[in-house]
Amino acid sequence: xxxxxxxPPTDAAAALRLIQDQRSATARRLDPDARLVxxxxxxxxxxxxxxxxxxxxxxxxxxxxxxxWLPLTVLFVLLAAAGATQAVVSTRAYGQVTGDSARRGQWYxxxxxxxxxxxxxxxxxxxxxxxxxxxxxLWSATAVGLTGALHMAGxxxxxxxxxxxxxxxxxxxxxxxxIAGPGWHALVxxxxxxxxxxxxxxxxxxxxxxxxxx
Amino acid sequence: MTxxxxxxxxxxxxxxxxxxxALNVGDKIAFPRLQELLAxxxxxxxxxxxKLEDAGYVEISKTHRGRTPATLVGLSxxxxxxxxEYTEAIRALLDPTPSKEQ
Numbered sequence: 001x002x003x004x005x006x007x008p009p010t011d012a013a014a015a016l017r018l019i020q021d022q023r024s025a026t027a028r029r030l031d032p033d034a035r036l037v038x039x040x041x042x043x044x045x046x047x048x049x050x051x052x053x054x055x056x057x058x059x060x061x062x063x064x065x066x067x068x069w070l071p072l073t074v075l076f077v078l079l080a081a082a083g084a085t086q087a088v089v090s091t092r093a094y095g096q097v098t099g100d101s102a103r104r105g106q107w108y109x110x111x112x113x114x115x116x117x118x119x120x121x122x123x124x125x126x127x128x129x130x131x132x133x134x135x136x137x138l139w140s141a142t143a144v145g146l147t148g149a150l151h152m153a154g155x156x157x158x159x160x161x162x163x164x165x166x167x168x169x170x171x172x173x174x175x176x177x178x179i180a181g182p183g184w185h186a187l188v189x190x191x192x193x194x195x196x197x198x199x200x201x202x203x204x205x206x207x208x209x210x211x212x213x214x
Numbered sequence: 215m216t217x218x219x220x221x222x223x224x225x226x227x228x229x230x231x232x233x234x235x236a237l238n239v240g241d242k243i244a245f246p247r248l249q250e251l252l253a254x255x256x257x258x259x260x261x262x263x264x265k266l267e268d269a270g271y272v273e274i275s276k277t278h279r280g281r282t283p284a285t286l287v288g289l290s291x292x293x294x295x296x297x298x299e300y301t302e303a304i305r306a307l308l309d310p311t312p313s314k315e316q
Contacts, residue, residue: 006226012304018229022229026233026237098243099237101238
């Protein structure tokens with residue numbers, strides 16, 4: 001170790017540089033790359049709902065002949081992968097930080113988990129009595145609606161403009177998709193929803209870069 | 215011109231306090247992670263943390279995570295204020311034109 005590290009910085013400029021470098025280096029290490037947080041979800045929506053649209057478009061004929069189990073399986077696998085990626089990236093970044101931020105994250109996580117279970121339990125009871133296309137619309141519109149609401153709530157908790165705007169966007173396109181009806185909803189969610197997440201990931205990354213500049 | 219705070223005005227402690235200031239208010243960081251962020255030895259970091267703690271700038275708490283003991287370090291309200299005042303004083307030295315904005 002530097003034996004002189006008890007000595008003062010050489011001058012004011014050096015002190016300020018030291019402060020700025022250290023703060024930006026710490027922020028860089030404690031802030032997970034926004035692309036790794038957002039993009040896996042964007043890809044999951046784009047590919048998962050995209051395949052769903054191609055297999056179950058409006059009307060009775062599939063646009064692309066895929067096994068009927070494939071779209072949902074791909075969607076769930078990609079969603080799980082996105083969740084796992086986010087968990088790993090966040091743990092690596094905030095894993096050793098405790099306090100108010102950790103508590104916020106934890107409670108927000110509970111809201112997702114419990115909110116999903118309570119909403120889907122009701123859906124499960126109803127959707128078995130619906131025709132396939134309406135059941136699919138009910139499930140996806142509810143899931144996407146819940147996601148939009150929780151993103152807005154997350155934006156409010158962390159005063160995160162990107163997350164809040166994404167929540168607004170997802171809620172609006174969900175509304176449009178639901179009005180457009182079965183089949184179309186998947187297309188809207190895939191293109192506007194998945195694409196929107198990818199764009200927000202890019203914007204959030206750019207904002208992060210500016211913040212981390214020394 | 216205000217005197218520069220001697221507790222903060224030392225390279226190592228300035229680095230420690232600048233790093234801690236990047237945490238959100240109310241957050242603490244585990245000792246090994248802080249050590250890794252600063253690339254300091256455990257002994258060296260402990261010495262400087264003790265000086266900062268004696269000045270009331272840093273709060274150190276010992277807890278248990280499962281069975282392993284963990285030391286958590288965070289900036290106190292007073293430490294954050296002292297750091298802000300120090301940064302302001304440095305900026306004033308660099309740009310002596312009086313201005314209300316930082």
